[in-house]
Amino acid sequence: MTELVQSEPEGVGAHPTVPALREAFGDSILRHEVVAGDEHVVFVEPLRIVEILRWLKETPAHLYDFLSDVTAVDYGGGRPIQVVYQLYSIQHRWALRIKAELPISELEIDSVVPLWDAANWLEREVFDMFGVTFRGHPDLRRILMPETYAEGHPLRKDFPLRGRFTRAEQTRRALSREPKDYYIPADLEAGGEPQLVRWQETPEGPSEESNDR
């Protein structure tokens, strides 16, 4: 039986993208692991995450144009929270997992919504469940828990299983909620749905017209 995690694999079976990534970003590529046989995980410097992912997405030799998932892992015990980007190159049929470790004390990382629109709700989910703040996210609100949820971020390991309030308090809060709590005031005025609020900073960013897609 082989080891579950193989650190710094060499030679046969090495991922075609990882050496190029090391060459392009040097010390910002912290380490490289292979888990579950053939899944390559690259740990990178959180401060350069957008730069690295943009390179992976746009370099013609790699073209990781499909963002399968953005999620996070908390291994507990005060260890850093890992933000996970699962990438796939449709053209080359390569998969690659990028992880960025954030210390519990400062859970902030740049948003990748400018690269992939798909990251919008995924990053909201990570924010909701783990409390990671995504800088530059167009609409960073809770997505699964109610907008007025006041007990914290449920998937963190320091979160009590049954929540922080008593059941009676949770029930009281749930019943005192209004549907309008789920909308931001601008949405209500415009009569729009929350997901139509879009990020519009730069000309190359998503524009208003792209809402209708």
Added chain:
Amino acid sequence: MSDDLKTSGSGLVGGLFGTGTPTFLTTKVDFVVNWARRNSLWPMPFGTACCAIEMMASAASDQDLARFGMERMAFSPRQADVLICAGRVPYKLAPVLRRIWDQMPQPKWCVSMGACASSGGVFDVYSMVQGIDTIIPVDVYVPGCPPRPEGLIYGLMMIQEKVRGESLTRHAEHRFEDPDQAGRPEADDEEVRALSGPFGNSTRQEESAGLVSEGGPATPRPLIP
């Protein structure tokens, strides 16, 4: 006039609806009304999880809920008599369930179908309502995970039995039942605490977790820009 009625022995003492004791008219009217009600219960399906699959199976041709007068699933609470809550209810859905219950016209009944709706089931976690009887009054609990269609049909037949025993004069109590009060256990706090032991249970966890309850109305947190 009233003396004539008294002496005539027709049972109309104290007006048509009687004063305390059943009269000929009320019993017969009750019988007819209850017969009509219990044989044309329209369920409002509130299916949130796997129990809803069994509820659909109950309504499908093999089990055929229509045999009992549940001819039509009413997908509008305004035209429903029985709320069938099938599946787990998270706190985010609790105000919706309460609103649907409030929208149903009286008289109305509620079936809590399955372990999750009745008690939270295995989902004794931060996001889950521990039994819908903390949200709305429940008439019949159907155990099971999920219950078989026969179980649901039996539960609905128990509703029919309950309807059979009701009387028009007592409907007023049912009508003005306060959902807030209906969810309270009959035992007082001390009694429940004594029964639930040193570790608390799913609805009373103060003992085990040192949880806090913040008084006062819950105010929305300022929205994140």
